[in-house]
Amino acid sequence: MKVLGCKDVGVECDFVAKGKTVDDVLKKTAAHAKTHHGIKRLTKDYLDSWKKRVHNE
Ligand SMILES: [Zn+2]
Numbered sequence: 001m002k003v004l005g006c007k008d009v010g011v012e013c014d015f016v017a018k019g020k021t022v023d024d025v026l027k028k029t030a031a032h033a034k035t036h037h038g039i040k041r042l043t044k045d046y047l048d049s050w051k052k053r054v055h056n057e
Contacts, residue, residue, distance in 0.1 A: 003057040004029055004050060011037065022054050 002025045006013035015036065017028035029050055033039040039046070 001057040002054050004054045006032075006037075008053045008055075009050060013037075018057065022051060025054050026050055 001018050002020065002022050003016060003018050004025045005016035013036070015032050017025045017032065019025040019028060026047060030042050030047075033042070033046070
């Protein structure tokens with residue numbers, strides 16, 4: 001399983017996205033960031049920095 005949590009990117013939040021692929025995890029993280037953290041525009045910078053922190057569980 002690929003995993004990325006808000007804490008992994010320095011945000012105080014218990015959300016953890018899990019998925020079979022990195023893209024899967026990024027998609028879930030993007031949806032969460034939009035609804036819970038008010039990030040309206042997902043720039044490439046966001047996605048790149050998240051991608052780097054996705055790890056295996
Ligand atoms: Zn969060």
